[in-house]
Amino acid sequence: xxxxxxxxxxxxxxxxxxxxxxxxxxxxGEFAVLVGASGCxxxxxxxxxxxxxxxxxxxxxxxxxxxxxxxxGERDIAMVFQNYAIYPTMTVRGNIEFGLINNKxxxxxxxKLVEEVAEIVGxxxxxxxxxxxxxxxxxxxxxxxxAMVKKPAVFLLDEPLSNxxxxxxxxxxxxxxxxxxxxxxxxxxxxxxxxxxxxxxDTIVLLDKGAIQQIAPPSVMYHDPDNVFTAQFIGTPxxxxxxxxxxxxxxxxxRVALDHAYGDGFYRKAxxxxxxxxxxxxxxxxxxxxxxxxxxxxxxxxxxKSADWKFKVGQACEVYVDKDDLYFxxxxxxxxREKENETVHRECMDMINRT
Amino acid sequence: xxxxxxxxxxxxxxxxxxxxxxxxxxxxTRPYFMVAPAMFFLVVFTxxxxxxxxxxxxxxxxxxxxxxxxxxxNYVRLFTVETTFGVALxxxxxxxxxxxxxxxFLSMLLAIWLEHSSILNAIAQRLMFLPHLCATLTVAVVFxxxxxDEGMLNAMLRFFHLPALRWLNSSDTxxxxxxxxxxxxxxxxxTLIMLSSLKSIPTELYEAAALDNTGPVRKFFxxxxxxxxxxxxFLLITITIxxxxxxxxxRIITEGGPGDSTNTVVLWIYNKAFSxxxxxxxASAAGVVLMLIMAILTGFYFKALNNKIYYQ
Numbered sequence: 001x002x003x004x005x006x007x008x009x010x011x012x013x014x015x016x017x018x019x020x021x022x023x024x025x026x027x028x029g030e031f032a033v034l035v036g037a038s039g040c041x042x043x044x045x046x047x048x049x050x051x052x053x054x055x056x057x058x059x060x061x062x063x064x065x066x067x068x069x070x071x072x073g074e075r076d077i078a079m080v081f082q083n084y085a086i087y088p089t090m091t092v093r094g095n096i097e098f099g100l101i102n103n104k105x106x107x108x109x110x111x112k113l114v115e116e117v118a119e120i121v122g123x124x125x126x127x128x129x130x131x132x133x134x135x136x137x138x139x140x141x142x143x144x145x146x147a148m149v150k151k152p153a154v155f156l157l158d159e160p161l162s163n164x165x166x167x168x169x170x171x172x173x174x175x176x177x178x179x180x181x182x183x184x185x186x187x188x189x190x191x192x193x194x195x196x197x198x199x200x201x202d203t204i205v206l207l208d209k210g211a212i213q214q215i216a217p218p219s220v221m222y223h224d225p226d227n228v229f230t231a232q233f234i235g236t237p238x239x240x241x242x243x244x245x246x247x248x249x250x251x252x253x254x255r256v257a258l259d260h261a262y263g264d265g266f267y268r269k270a271x272x273x274x275x276x277x278x279x280x281x282x283x284x285x286x287x288x289x290x291x292x293x294x295x296x297x298x299x300x301x302x303x304x305k306s307a308d309w310k311f312k313v314g315q316a317c318e319v320y321v322d323k324d325d326l327y328f329x330x331x332x333x334x335x336x337r338e339k340e341n342e343t344v345h346r347e348c349m350d351m352i353n354r355t
Numbered sequence: 356x357x358x359x360x361x362x363x364x365x366x367x368x369x370x371x372x373x374x375x376x377x378x379x380x381x382x383x384t385r386p387y388f389m390v391a392p393a394m395f396f397l398v399v400f401t402x403x404x405x406x407x408x409x410x411x412x413x414x415x416x417x418x419x420x421x422x423x424x425x426x427x428x429n430y431v432r433l434f435t436v437e438t439t440f441g442v443a444l445x446x447x448x449x450x451x452x453x454x455x456x457x458x459x460f461l462s463m464l465l466a467i468w469l470e471h472s473s474i475l476n477a478i479a480q481r482l483m484f485l486p487h488l489c490a491t492l493t494v495a496v497v498f499x500x501x502x503x504d505e506g507m508l509n510a511m512l513r514f515f516h517l518p519a520l521r522w523l524n525s526s527d528t529x530x531x532x533x534x535x536x537x538x539x540x541x542x543x544x545x546t547l548i549m550l551s552s553l554k555s556i557p558t559e560l561y562e563a564a565a566l567d568n569t570g571p572v573r574k575f576f577x578x579x580x581x582x583x584x585x586x587x588x589f590l591l592i593t594i595t596i597x598x599x600x601x602x603x604x605x606r607i608i609t610e611g612g613p614g615d616s617t618n619t620v621v622l623w624i625y626n627k628a629f630s631x632x633x634x635x636x637x638a639s640a641a642g643v644v645l646m647l648i649m650a651i652l653t654g655f656y657f658k659a660l661n662n663k664i665y666y667q
Contacts (some may be wrong), residue, residue, distance in 0.1 A: 079566050085562065086563070089577075098569070099568060102570070158519075
């Protein structure tokens with residue numbers, strides 16, 4: 001019902017090419033999150049789907065129908081803006097039913113729909129108020145209600161939680177997830193916050209400079225990244241990457257053991273603690289590794305997230321990483337997987353053994 | 356504290372009660388001294404003239420002989436004997452209403468047209484503002500020349516096979532011509548105000564409206580208009596007050612004629628107070644009437660439209 005297909009989408013602003021030949025399919029009913037750093041093109045992509053910033057070339061299909069030339073009001077979509085964009089001169093009720101009036105919905109049905117939606121988002125006592133009399137969270141609910149009342153096939157959300165305080169953000173996050181489960185419509189959600197992406201998404205679409213880096217569910221993104229960019233984007237702190245001959249080696253800070261191995265301790269290096277940050281249940285260490293070169297050509301410095309808080313700054317230690325927690329990337333920074341490329345993978349493992 | 360000498364400061368010692376009281380008095384009266392010059396000008400050039408105006412309106416005064424108290428005689432004369440006052444009032448009303456309608460309507464239209472950023476629009480904006488910068492005398496001379504029976508405007512009319520008009524030379528068309536000249540002069544200024552307020556509307560609102568499937572007419576009346584309503588209100592009040600006080604345009608171009616067809620209230624007051632048989636009392640009464648009309652009109656505007664204006 002609400003499947004979105006983007007085919008060979010190109011977008012330029014003047015002479016600057018922002019997106020080039022992007023292909024993406026978002027399945028019906030999916031909660032897809034477009035995530036990436038600022039300027040990566042995620043909001044541009046969302047606006048292309050919405051129709052308010054059409055693509056320079058390429059095709060867009062919603063539910064099998066080509067909608068590339070259809071005006072935004074005629075596509076079966078609704079959008080929640082980052083700054084809400086609710087009409088400041090109308091009441092909450094007026095805001096919610098504005099689209100319905102445009103679509104010539106009769107008054108009785110309109111009232112019913114508005115009151116239904118207001119009940120779901122908890123705005124029933126505020127229907128007569130104007131936006132200037134509402135708090136940030138309430139305004140956001142108005143924007144949400146306005147989108148929901150149209151009963152669209154696709155919901156587009158452009159960083160809807162970024163203007164809320166931390167506590168409200170957490171509450172709204174779970175509400176949005178519940179909403180998605182309840183309505184079952186396709187959600188396309190844009191954020192720069194990887195935690196939001198990881199916690200809410202069915203599928204994450206990671207973008208960088210207008211190109212898709214990886215499309216995968218959160219757990220796959222974390223455990224099985226396609227390339228260095230993805231490996232370093234997901235996870236705090238990012239994965240430790242260092243050169244391994246022509247290729248690259250990576251492992252996550254939380255999978256490093258200090259002074260004794262978790263498992264087989266396949267990778268072992270001697271090191272020295274440079275900094276120490278006590279986070280509570282975990283401690284973050286920066287460790288300089290002996291006889292190892294880092295990405296910048298100087299001595300390798302890795303981050304270690306450990307439950308062991310007893311190491312002090314300047315203390316010597318040993319780092320251990322299990323065989324299964326090692327990731328290899330080729331010179332083009334693409335992932336080398338054992339299943340796909342056994343020989344190369346084994347070569348990398350041998351290189352570890354030798355050093 | 357005493358062993359180390361500090362160069363610039365006076366030696367600190369406890370103030371006596373007398374000195375403290377003096378300081379307090381000084382603090383209290385200082386603000387009044389600060390405001391005094393401005394207040395002086397306000398009193399001398401605004402408050403006093405208004406009061407004196409009202410006082411004068413009850414007297415007969417021709418600047419030479421002594422003032423004679425008349426009671427409300429002047430006011431009665433205004434509406435009975437002096438028929439030209441009624442004509443002037445009527446002309447001023449027509450002029451004001453025409454300008455309000457023309458200026459607000461056209462400036463809104465032009466602002467919407469010029470909203471899109473382009474080189475042509477940027478040039479148009481600047482050209483449009485030029486008439487506002489011209490001196491009234493210049494405008495008067497130029498338009499008298501244009502509106503001549505054999506002038507450019509008639510030449511254009513004849514080119515389109517339309518009958519030539521008498522413009523400023525006939526009592527039927529003189530007021531309309533003055534209205535046209537005033538509109539031409541002020542349109543650019545008001546268009547600029549409207550344009551800047553249009554551009555301040557966040558584009559996101561229009562995007563949300565597009566997603567709500569809003570047609571252009573509804574978009575204008577439900578989003579654009581309410582968002583520019585404060586500026587529109589400002590325009591309404593300034594145009595009303597400015598038009599009611601029209602003087603220099605009619606004084607220079609037509610001197611109230613032909614006949615009384617372009618006589619306006621302020622011109623009437625001017626003529627009564629400074630030329631012919633000087634009747635300052637009568638003129639003052641007319642001035643008070645003008646002041647009352649504008650006060651009532653402005654009050655009406657505020658009351659009637661206050662709820663419709665959206666202030667951010």
